Amino acid sequence: MAETAVLRQRTPERRGSAPPPRGGLPGALLQTARPRQWIKNVLVVAAPAAAGELFSRAALVRLPLVFVLFTACAAAVYLVNDARDAAADRAHPVKRHRPVAAGHVPVPLAYAAGGVLGVLAPVAAAWLCPPAVAALLTAYLVMQLAYCVVLKHVLVVDLAVVTTGFLMRAMIGGLALGIPPSRWFLITTGFGALFMVSAKRYSEAVQMAGKAGATRALLTEYTTGYLRFVWQLAAGVAVLGYCLWALEEGGVPHTGLLPWRQLSMVAFIMAVLRYAVFADRGTAGEPEDVVLRDRALALIGLVWAAMYALAVANW
Structure with missing residues (x-):
């Protein structure tokens, strides 16, 4: 009887949880x-x-x-x-x-x-x-x-x-x-990824605080203070690694119009600071969602990409 009652309670929830995806079963798999x-x-x-x-x-x-x-x-x-x-x-x-x-x-x-x-x-x-x-x-x-x-x-x-x-x-x-x-590539990419991952975990912990149904059991073991420390540390190391790369490579003679490597530091730091706004608010979910929904962050990213491309091409 108890099992039947549980099934009756779950059935409406599953049916009402989401409409069937377009395309039937193949669409659902996709x-x-x-x-x-x-x-x-x-x-x-x-x-x-x-x-x-x-x-x-x-x-x-x-x-x-x-x-x-x-x-x-x-x-x-x-x-x-x-x-x-x-x-x-x-x-x-x-x-x-x-x-x-x-x-x-x-x-x-x-x-x-x-x-x-x-x-x-x-x-x-x-x-x-x-x-x-x-x-x-x-x-x-x-x-x-x-x-x-x-x-x-x-x-x-x-x-x-x-x-x-x-x-x-x-x-x-x-x-x-x-x-x-290169070592700078690994340092910047690795700690940049840790920054986004820990910011997402921090946001999940903030949003699920005091609520039932957290699917990540570890969210109840991590403290928000610890996760904040991790994303702040990772952001700092990522910025430091990128700046060291830009300054080291920038010291090499170049024929470009401007020192794009050094200038790209500004865009990179601004992007990290902008992303940190969402992390601090507890709204930094999936990294791609954060970038796509914030036009300013997307624009900063495009500017950084353009500067980085000019630096690599030595224009």
Whole structure:
């Protein structure tokens, strides 16, 4: 009787949680793969862009392929994660709208689709790309699946795993083209990623404070003060690393019209400060959402990208 009562209580909630996605089951699977988060995989161009090799023939051929392969791996992780967390997601005010939690995608099908993508992507990488790319994709999958099962319940390690996922995205483009990443690139990218990840966790902790249904168990163990400390520390190290890169490289004689490397520091710092506004308010959710919804931040990002491109091209 008790189980029947629970089922009766859950059924209306699942039915009313979200309308069926367009396209039926295929559309629901696509939505579970998080198309909006694919923008994160644009980071695969970071290392080639920093090295001035973005428009070489090899880059134009391999980078789109690497983007697709990394997107497939990320989609596999999202599918498996949503299948594992379906029950917990139903208690979350936002995540209950996900197709698996809402009942639009059966849990076994989500597992199967994630497994197929998780096998095909590294195999395709081993066939079409340098061995280092296949190795990194495999490591990414193993790490993220371990995160879904165990690591997301371990203090600090959960932050490190998500941050490493961003760093792997930034490194894989260079591996595909045989470009070794510089120390400044790794420092700035790594701590920049930690800044965004910890800012997101801080925002989740602020928004879920005193509310039931937090799907991240660690949010009850982290304090907002600690998460604030982490994103502030990470932001400071990222800015310092970028400035040291710009000043070191800027000391090299150049033929450009202006010292674009040094000038790009201004745009970079402004972008970090602008992002920190949302982090401080507790509204820094997914990084791509923060950037896309704030026109000023998007404009600062475009200005920085233009300056960075001019610095790499030595114009």
